[in-house]
Amino acid sequence: MRADAQALKGHLDTLLLASLEGGPRHGYAVKEALRSGSGARFDLPTGTIYPALRRLEAAGLVAGTWAEAGGRRRRIYELTPAGRRRLAGDRAAWRDFASAVTAILEPAP
Amino acid sequence: MTSPLITRYVSGLHRRLPAALAEEAAAGLLETYEHHLAAGAGDHDAARAALAEFGDLATVVDEFTRQAPGRRAARLLLATGPVAGVCWAAALVIGRAWTWPVPATIRLGFGAALLLAVVGLAAAATSRHSYRRIRLAWIAGLIILALDATAVTAVLFAAPDRTWVLSLAAAVSLGRIAVTARTLPRLATR
Numbered sequence A: 001m002r003a004d005a006q007a008l009k010g011h012l013d014t015l016l017l018a019s020l021e022g023g024p025r026h027g028y029a030v031k032e033a034l035r036s037g038s039g040a041r042f043d044l045p046t047g048t049i050y051p052a053l054r055r056l057e058a059a060g061l062v063a064g065t066w067a068e069a070g071g072r073r074r075r076i077y078e079l080t081p082a083g084r085r086r087l088a089g090d091r092a093a094w095r096d097f098a099s100a101v102t103a104i105l106e107p108a109p
Numbered sequence B: 001m002t003s004p005l006i007t008r009y010v011s012g013l014h015r016r017l018p019a020a021l022a023e024e025a026a027a028g029l030l031e032t033y034e035h036h037l038a039a040g041a042g043d044h045d046a047a048r049a050a051l052a053e054f055g056d057l058a059t060v061v062d063e064f065t066r067q068a069p070g071r072r073a074a075r076l077l078l079a080t081g082p083v084a085g086v087c088w089a090a091a092l093v094i095g096r097a098w099t100w101p102v103p104a105t106i107r108l109g110f111g112a113a114l115l116l117a118v119v120g121l122a123a124a125a126t127s128r129h130s131y132r133r134i135r136l137a138w139i140a141g142l143i144i145l146a147l148d149a150t151a152v153t154a155v156l157f158a159a160p161d162r163t164w165v166l167s168l169a170a171a172v173s174l175g176r177i178a179v180t181a182r183t184l185p186r187l188a189t190r
Helices: A012-019 A027-037 A046-058 A081-105 B004-016 B019-038 B043-054 B057-066 B069-094 B104-125 B136-157 B164-188
Strands: A062-069 A072-079
Touching: A012 A027, A012 A046, A012 A081, A027 A046, A027 A072, A027 B019, A046 A062, A046 A072, A046 B019, A046 B043, A046 B057, A072 A081, A072 B019, B004 B019, B004 B043, B004 B057, B019 B043, B019 B057, B069 B104, B069 B136, B069 B164, B104 B136, B136 B164
Parallel strands: none
Antiparallel strands: A062 A072
């Protein structure tokens, strides 16, 4: 099953932050991390990743810097301390939510 | 040589987005295109696959527009506008502002500037397809900043009687000045 942008609404920020947890990445690498990490289920249009990263940057959750590689300038993003805190909070909230839903959908016999 | 399909798309990005945003998105598109070339696709097929994967130009521009900081700033200023407006209206009525020795041209100029700023903010806040329209938030924000500063200065130096309502209105304006002054420099570069 492939999830579209609408289905990811509300979770995209957390997923983008999680994709940067392992270290700095540029937009295309973030998109690839989402795609490969989800088994190709989260295959968003690459062009929509950049505005989302810019919004997270404006919110102080990621920091972007220009870097040159192969004669081309690319913007590299990394988590800020506020971004790491937000990710930790979102992760804990998601675990609580998921375990509650699982308890209802798959009750113990 | 890059495919004409890619070149046309990149030109569209530069035409419709600020330079830094267009450059970043274009680099991502080229990366996608090169990924397909490296996977063995021909030039034309690689370009078509890259464009399909990247999203059509209108979708990408709309997404940048929807998430633009200027759009959110315009909405914030518009949302706080009625609060400031009610405070100032109450203060001016209680203070019988129509009896103050303020020339009619200044009153008219203040009103016209306020109207202009509100129209600019509304245009930026409701923009869904045009990033350029969001740039109006920066100009409108500057006008709001100037109007708030003028109003506060007038209260400090010219108001004949400083009532508590007038002080409250000035405090609201000072808060807006602080928020606007912090936001505007960021909007100027995005």
